[in-house]
Amino acid sequence: MFGFTKKFLISTLFFISTASAQVNVQALSKELPQGASLGFVAKNLHSGEIIADYNASTFMLPASTQKTFTALAAKLVLGDQFQFTTSLLSNSEVQNGALTGDLIVKFTGDPDLTTGQLYNLLAQLKKHNINKINGDLILDTSVFASHDRGSGWIWNDLVMCFNSPPAAANLDNNCFYVDLDANQPVGENVKFNVPSQYPIQVFGQVKVVNANEAPYCQLDAVVHDNNRYQIKGCIARQSKPFGLSFAVQDPDAYAAAIVQRQLKQLGIQFSGQVKIPHQPQTGTILAQHLSKPLPDLLKKMMKKSDNQIADALFRTAAYETFKRPASFQLGAMALKRVLSGQAGINFGHSIVADGSGLSRHNLIDPNTMLQALEYMAKNEDKLHLLETFPIAGVDGTISGRGGLIQAPLVKNVLAKTGSLKGVYNLAGFMTNARGEKIAFVQFINGYSTGELENKTKRAPLVSFENKLYNALYAE
Incomplete structure (x- = not known):
């Protein structure tokens, strides 16, 4: 009987210890x-x-x-x-300072790529004595397919920068900033100031209202094609300009516009078409940019x-x-x-x-x-x-x-x-x-x-x- 009791007590203590x-x-x-x-x-x-x-x-x-x-x-x-690579390629020769065919810009989804890094990449064309492109500009974004946002992303967050599309062509996190000047008389429209480096358009009808109306105000962004943004609503008067950030909605068009602008800044002539084929492009590598590992x-x-x-x-x-x-x-x-x-x-x-x-x-x-x-x-x-x-x-x-x-x-x-x-x-x-x-x-x-x-x-x-x-x- 004593042995049974001792065994029972030991097992009970074990249970208590385990439970504790x-x-x-x-x-x-x-x-x-x-x-x-x-x-x-x-x-x-x-x-x-x-x-x-x-x-x-x-x-x-x-x-x-x-x-x-x-x-x-x-x-x-x-x-x-592993590193993301952004490459410049061509299947053409350079003759008398001109690339005789197409310039291929191959994007692979580098999420840290900046417009400054892209500019430095394009500047390397000068090392190949390229001052003119006689063919087309081809953006290769074929590494990714279908939508650049996941299913179940909230629709009214899509204009926010934390929801920027992680596309193959991704510049400055596919995010841009706009300054709003609401230091206007009540009843007047807010003024929009878009920094010149962004190839986008922002317009709208945002009224400045008094303090009584301000709690009922809301700013809404409506996205149109070709990265055009319409801002609606109202806002209380603000003594200083303030910034709003928005997600790029068409990354391919955005990247194409920036590439063309930077080629012009570099003095590289281009008058062809911009093409974005679905098939991956190949060619001789002229220059590459690598992301961090x-x-x-x-x-x-x-x-x-x-x-x-x-x-x-x-x-x-x-x-x-x-x-x-x-x-x-x-x-x-x-x-x-x-x-x-x-x-x-x-x-x-x-x-x-x-x-x-x-x-x-x-x-x-x-x-x-x-x-x-x-x-x-x-x-x-x-x-x-x-x-x-x-x-x-x-x-x-x-x-x-x-x-x-x-x-x-x-x-x-x-x-x-x-x-x-x-x-x-x-x-x-x-x-x-x-x-x-x-x-x-x-x-x-x-x-x-x-x-x-x-x-x-x-x-x-x-x-x-x-x-x-x-x-x-x-x-």
Whole structure:
């Protein structure tokens, strides 16, 4: 009888000990606003134990934590030596200072390419004694296919720079700026000032109104063909000019206009046609511009949550995987194939629509994201991806995350953020009090503080995250 009792007590204590290691996420979830949905999972990578599990198999919007998948896929497919190339090619000869045929400008989706870099590239034509182009200007953007935005991107965000199209031809992030002068009498129209370097047109009817009318005002941008933007609405009088940024809507036309303008600035004559064929072009390379290598691009993508780098790599990985022009759909197929085949990630019924996380069609559960984090940690000696994650209180998108900026969490939590309207996600790593690495995934969707949004928007989030991650630290 005594032996039975002793055995029973030991087993009971083991159960209590095991149970105590679990962080009670459900209780902590009460810190969040009513109506918010939470999915959370955390794993002690030292012991291999799941130490927190709350709705971890529920599909939710990953937002920019999606870039974690993209970073891993890019590493596995492209490798550290990868660089985007922008090239000038021709199949013609140079005679008496003239290129006797066409000039091909081959774009491959470089998300960091600037107009200054393009100018320097075109300036190299002078080294070939080219002062005139007798043929046509051919823009080769064939590396990507179909739409330059993912399915499920919100329509009324498409004019915003964070939604700029990650096209094959991508200059200055396909974003431009316009100055508005609203220092006009009430009833008069706002004046628009478009910097001369942008080959776009902005016009509109924006009225200056008094203080009583201003709360009812809204500015709307209507996009027309050939990168023409019409601004409507009203605005309160402003003493100083202010800037608005917009996404380029037709990247090919935008790039073609800039190339022609820069050729003229360089004194290179051109009077032919601009052509944008669907087929890839070949020829003798006259000059090339290379982007920064992949590790640098990934660090910027992860630290700053750069959408254009993410979706450029998303489709480029598909192009390399399938050896054909890449659409967003092909990008999703490639990402799943690569990560399931090489990293053993089981996506199940997950939906992948893009590489940035902008799409409202993406559906991922925390358990699936955890698989990617585990693979990264296990292979960090080869991948070197943990160093790309933002560090709480130090850099990137969690440098000022309210619940994580005090010890012992500051400089300890490494996490990719994911934010959309009503979405506050984290996916990353931390070290607990015993020096063991923890991988965690936090998906919060449907977050709203209603009428108190302006005053208390993040207060519940700060309280929740501070208590949760301190509990993980003490685990």
